[in-house]
Amino acid sequence: MYRGPVHYIPHHAVIRPEKKSTPVRIVFNSSNRYNGECLNDYWFKGPDLLNNLHGVIIRFREDPVAICGDISKMYHQVLIPEVDQHVHRFLWRDMDDTRNPDTFIKTVLTFGDKPAPAMAFAALRMTAKENADMYPTAAKVINHDTYMDDVCTSVKTSEEGAELIHSLNNVLDTGGFKIKGWMSNREVNGTSTSAETVKLLGNTTEEKVLGVKWNPNKDTLAVKVKLKQTVSDNITKRKALGAISRVYDPIGFVAPVIVKLKMEMQELWKAGVDWDDDLSPDIQENWKHLFSELEKINNVTIERCLTPHNASEEASLMVFCDASEKAFGACAYLRWRLNNDTFETRFVAGKLRVAPLKKLTVPRLELQAAILAARLGLSITEEMSLTCHEKMYLTDSPIVLGWIRKPAGSFKQFVAARVQEIQSKTKTEEWGHVPGKLNPADDISRGVTAENLSARWLHGPSFLKLPKSEWPSESLKEVKDEGEEKQTKICGQIDVEATHTPVDITNCKTCKA
Numbered sequence: 081m082y083r084g085p086v087h088y089i090p091h092h093a094v095i096r097p098e099k100k101s102t103p104v105r106i107v108f109n110s111s112n113r114y115n116g117e118c119l120n121d122y123w124f125k126g127p128d129l130l131n132n133l134h135g136v137i138i139r140f141r142e143d144p145v146a147i148c149g150d151i152s153k154m155y156h157q158v159l160i161p162e163v164d165q166h167v168h169r170f171l172w173r174d175m176d177d178t179r180n181p182d183t184f185i186k187t188v189l190t191f192g193d194k195p196a197p198a199m200a201f202a203a204l205r206m207t208a209k210e211n212a213d214m215y216p217t218a219a220k221v222i223n224h225d226t227y228m229d230d231v232c233t234s235v236k237t238s239e240e241g242a243e244l245i246h247s248l249n250n251v252l253d254t255g256g257f258k259i260k261g262w263m264s265n266r267e268v269n270g271t272s273t274s275a276e277t278v279k280l281l282g283n284t285t286e287e288k289v290l291g292v293k294w295n296p297n298k299d300t301l302a303v304k305v306k307l308k309q310t311v312s313d314n315i316t317k318r319k320a321l322g323a324i325s326r327v328y329d330p331i332g333f334v335a336p337v338i339v340k341l342k343m344e345m346q347e348l349w350k351a352g353v354d355w356d357d358d359l360s361p362d363i364q365e366n367w368k369h370l371f372s373e374l375e376k377i378n379n380v381t382i383e384r385c386l387t388p389h390n391a392s393e394e395a396s397l398m399v400f401c402d403a404s405e406k407a408f409g410a411c412a413y414l415r416w417r418l419n420n421d422t423f424e425t426r427f428v429a430g431k432l433r434v435a436p437l438k439k440l441t442v443p444r445l446e447l448q449a450a451i452l453a454a455r456l457g458l459s460i461t462e463e464m465s466l467t468c469h470e471k472m473y474l475t476d477s478p479i480v481l482g483w484i485r486k487p488a489g490s491f492k493q494f495v496a497a498r499v500q501e502i503q504s505k506t507k508t509e510e511w512g513h514v515p516g517k518l519n520p521a522d523d524i525s526r527g528v529t530a531e532n533l534s535a536r537w538l539h540g541p542s543f544l545k546l547p548k549s550e551w552p553s554e555s556l557k558e559v560k561d562e563g564e565e566k567q568t569k570i571c572g573q574i575d576v577e578a579t580h581t582p583v584d585i586t587n588c589k590t591c592k593a
Contacts, residue, residue, distance in 0.1 A: 126198025
């Protein structure tokens with residue numbers, strides 16, 4: 081007779097006919113309350129061991145040969161101690177309600193348990209650690225290129241892919257983990273792996289990887305949305321926010337389209353519209369137009385691979401930022417020199433923010449955009465295994481360049497705190513000026529339709545494809561010096577952070593006095 085703690089957990093079925101592998105999933109509800117208490121009240125959540133999704137996607141895009149696999153029933157491969165098994169008792173009568181149910185216990189991790197993710201990832205990482213000496217590359221992939229139960233990475237050649245898959249299978253087998261089936265855009269079946277192991281996706285039109293639609297045949301990525309029901313319904317603020325939230329774009333390459341909807345959502349907040357209030361006919365029509373435009377992002381694609389096939393040297397990371405009165409954002413590109421001495425760029429990521437409801441001047445919003453660029457650039461360089469021999473951050477605001485050039489302590493709190501963060505994440509000499517009409521981040525700050533997403537946004541401004549000697553004539557030094565001059569030549573009675581207006585003090589009676 082077992083004398084430890086005992087608890088019975090309820091369960092129910094989740095039916096999803098579209099899921100061919102598991103059309104019916106049994107869910108055990110550890111959060112169900114009885115007499116005011118539930119099992120999850122007695123668990124610690126444990127550490128967050130999830131890898132950075134942004135980083136996993138970047139590494140999945142780095143090299144020409146993409147590899148991905150899904151660990152089969154990952155949680156169910158991890159055993160739990162006996163004392164925990166008996167608090168996972170459940171009743172089962174096999175759909176026969178004419179007899180008393182049997183009592184079973186769960187011996188493996190349960191999806192609904194609060195600490196289950198941490199325990200599963202800890203077991204996976206321990207498996208990698210135990211095999212790191214024999215299979216160092218596979219162990220590194222398991223530790224860094226997994227998200228939930230998905231393993232996604234990329235390698236330079238098909239031979240490397242075949243060897244990596246073989247090593248990953250061997251490592252995962254030692255921990256009892258199995259991959260449902262490997263997928264790749266190239267033929268990676270070699271002597272180390274059988275033809276049945278890898279599903280070649282070269283003729284597949286679409287595959288979902290980490291929530292992003294991947295076309296292996298063209299090797300492109302896309303964002304898919306379906307909003308027809310929302311467009312035809314009576315639109316409310318609740319439905320509008322729900323539609324925006326359904327657009328999953330971790331890369332940010334359709335940010336210039338999404339920002340228009342977020343701007344309009346902010347207008348609803350300003351107008352004090354409640355969640356289920358009827359909107360005026362004009363606003364209804366405007367939202368329906370925006371939703372019809374949003375569905376056109378299904379036609380927008382970018383290259384998955386960040387490395388051109390004929391790249392000859394290390395890449396340069398180019399990060400642009402811009403702001404308007406309504407929004408600000410940043411976007412990043414890799415610039416490669418090719419073997420024929422030309423240049424090619426690849427879109428890496430984009431980030432957007434709508435302007436806060438509290439009114440800020442445009443220069444301060446430009447400074448916010450510069451912070452976003454600094455964070456984006458740092459995140460990319462930390463997560464990417466490719467080496468960037470050069471980084472540049474480009475803004476079209478001379479005032480922001482002047483602020484970044486000077487010590488943070490010389491400004492008031494708002495500007496000082498943000499300049500300090502930028503200077504801690506980037507080097508002053510990495511910042512330069514780009515004319516506004518050539519700045520691709522301008523698309524984020526103002527918003528464009530899906531049909532008007534320009535080549536400048538998807539592939540970077542045209543001057544990046546030219547040698548540096550042919551870039552726009554406004555040099556980094558000229559703009560920085562001008563920014564410093566405008567910062568220092570101000571009247572002592574005027575707050576430059578509030579007005580952002582350069583003042584000529586030559587004839588200022590107050591300053592002369």
